[in-house]
Every structure is written in C-alpha cells, then in structure tokens.
Amino acid sequence: MSTSTVPSVLFGRVHDADRSQMAAAFLAHLGWDRVLVRSGGSAPADTVNPAVVEALAEVGIDISAEVPKALTAEAVQVSDVVITMGCGDACQYFLGKRYLDWQLADPAGQGVHAVRPIRVEVEQLVCGLLVELAVRRAA
DSSP states (O other): OOSSSSOEEEEEESSOSSHHHHHHHHHHHHTTTSSEEEEEESSOOSSOOHHHHHHHHTTTOOOTTOOOOBOOHHHHHTOSEEEESSOGGGSOOOTTOEEEEOOOOOOTTOOHHHHHHHHHHHHHHHHHHHHHTTOOOOO
C-alpha cells in the first residue's frame, strides 16, 4: 500500500457508467472516509446508467450527480488496489500494483430489475474488500 494511512482503490471499466460507479459508491459509503475511492473508464460514457442511479437510490446512496471519468495512468499509479471489471487490455497495468478483476454481469440496456442482483453482489465484494484492507468504522 501507499505510504498514506488511507488505502486508495480505483475501479476501472470501459465506460465507467455502471458497475465501477456502483462499486465506488458502495466503497465510499461503507468505507466511512477511511478509503480514497476513484473510478474511471478507458472510453467514458456521457452519463451514468440511470438504472444504476435508481438501484443505488433504493438503498440510500445518491450518485445522481456523478459523471463517468477517464481512466488515467496517474490514477492507476497512485492507487494501492486497482479493480477491473471486464475492461481487458483497455485498462492500464503497472508492475507492483495489486490488481483484482471482478466478474459481474453487464446491466447495460437493462432496467433496475436487472441491476438489483448486481448491486447485491457489488456490495458483498466491497464488504470483503474492506475486510482485506482492514478498514473499520471508528469507535
């Protein structure tokens, strides 16, 4: 990890419009300001998937103001953990970084009913990541 006491996690996707946004939102929400969270896409979309916005709102997480961001080499280099979600060769790889690849269903073009089970899976993965990173809520 970095020399900082706060771990840094980057979620990378092609469009940064659905799964990476969901994961970043859950990590920010459940990480209690004890994790630096980024997301980005190799070819960012114009907007976040509305079904993802709706599915997260159902559990009290508001990402309505979020926009897809570009996945930059600098963001990868300053992150302790880089989690890819099916971006393949489009995501940048650097030696010495910890990489994880989360295989998740693609909700593109589907409604909120298709996003809900993905949301549950993303939340579980994020909770496991918080345990791995030893991030705990302050007493």
